[in-house]
Amino acid sequence: MKHLKNPLVWIVVVLIVISVIGYKVMQKTYKQQEAIRYQEAEKVLTLKQYNLYGVVFIPPATLWAVGSDGTLLNSIDEGETWTEQKIGSPEDVFSSISFPDSMHGWIVGKTGKILKTEDGGKNWACVKKGENIYYTKVFFLDLEHGWIVGESGTLLLTTDGGKNWDSIETEKLMTAFNDVRFVDQNKGWIVGERDMFTGNGLIMVSTDGGRTWQDQVSGTDKSLISVYPFNADKVWVGGLGGTIFVSADGGNNWEKRDLKYQEKVIDNHIYRIFEQKSGLRGDRNAIYALCRSGQHFSTDSGNSWRGMMMKLETDELLKRGWLYDIVFHPHNEHVGWAVGKWGIVLKSVDAEKWIRMQ
Template structure:
């Protein structure tokens, strides 16, 4: 069933792309949020997205394609690993030269590659050896420590960890992992089903089971605790994306991509580090399924969420959301500090944009 769900996501047949008709969201002091499209010349679907700052970003997607920009999206370089027709779903970049990409799929189709020279050369540093394993996403606490998440193997989610920036990976013991629910899995939709925080903290989110859940670790993935979520779950529903602005404040977004894309109990927020979650009321939540989310780093409590039918912004830490665009995006990522900070979105047909904030 997992492969069928992923195939449907990759083909984009379940949700139609709506026309781009910006509907600006106005924030504090009249600040407006819009997307500034940055043509890539590609037709790939880019669910993998890594923002380094407002100038540097990486995208990874279908047909083994990886692109990089160094000038804010004016030009894109094809830096794909040679000879790979894999389905890339996540990319994490530390700067313009160092990046790690994740290919998804059952068994050996789940692989990780690393570059240290801007994509001129790539090394395969991990290949899944479990026939039933399926890696969905990865993230890093810093330039050395990172985790990658697989759907359950023998009844438990599986974690691979690195402490050398992705040069090598070690599958962690399942002793510290709570048992998975029947039918529970993670969504390889935007590279944000697992997110890492300061120190050795990380969270990952699930769906497919009786309830969606959020797992959290404070010791680099050796042990995990899990909390139920008030959001909806189902065969194609649950939490698709997590985003945290610090160790205690975060948001979760999702929905059901398998029916109409309507968002029913599809957004929540936490103020205690993911130990508990509060449901966003339907009249304040995104109206459609959302696959990605990110904290806007130059703000106090602003998050952006994206999906095939549009983008929403929350100015109050995820308690309420306003749609500001209805173009197609799968992923959103923000990074950088001060005047170098930037937010990027990516999606199908080579679609990439940078968030524009004006008055």
């Protein structure tokens, strides 16, 4: 009790109480500030109610992007500013876009529509509508040769610039095709959902322009979402559960790559796999994997991976969302764009740091 009568003791007690209260107040204030900062960042980045699923670049400076709610975006200054227009209804989900040149473009989507422009995007016309067909991807190699894939084993091809579309029988009526790419007028690949008959993630190759197809053994039972042939021999595929495979012989043999970041294996679904020439480190190419809740790249052929660099606010938001597509300038390998959830558009001028533009 004698100690309690000592004024120094009371001073110490009061100081301790003030310190504890002050710490709790500061902690609460910090959390509130962090919440406000995050909310403001979220408000800026989630103003758009649509997602963007496809993007293309047409030299010297034009970009087009498509997404949900019938959305079409256009930029004529390398992605610095964007013009938004609605060319479909709120039910229209445009999943893919392809421009073989600056004037001719194609869009496909969920409602079975095939849209075409012949005046550089000023006007779009619906040239075909498939009943209850979800077209997942359109790819034009040049003005004449194009392919469209979709659910229920749907494959369309044209060799006359879309005047006529041939429906190709693939005997895959129970499988959805997710992506199609050709390296020339003859050789191309399709990837898709897990084949119920073979049990493998679907990979098919054609050597006659898409008229006939042969299955390739993928070595995985996971559905595949993206294919990217860097050339006629080197081919990448990506899919569910962080699945990545690469072939060095045109798909006859496939090697698995683990998507690992800081020694942790990432099993998030991969929506886009892409190899960019001359990449980030000297002459080594960069491999990009856009997946759910993370965006990664590799400069050693997929043996190790790093996260794409971006501002904290953007990175935090994309951990709850994802990017769907990526494209690079054909004449400047360091300049690229990526699009994704909430209408987000990212741009890089050094192929390493990514800045939000939309």
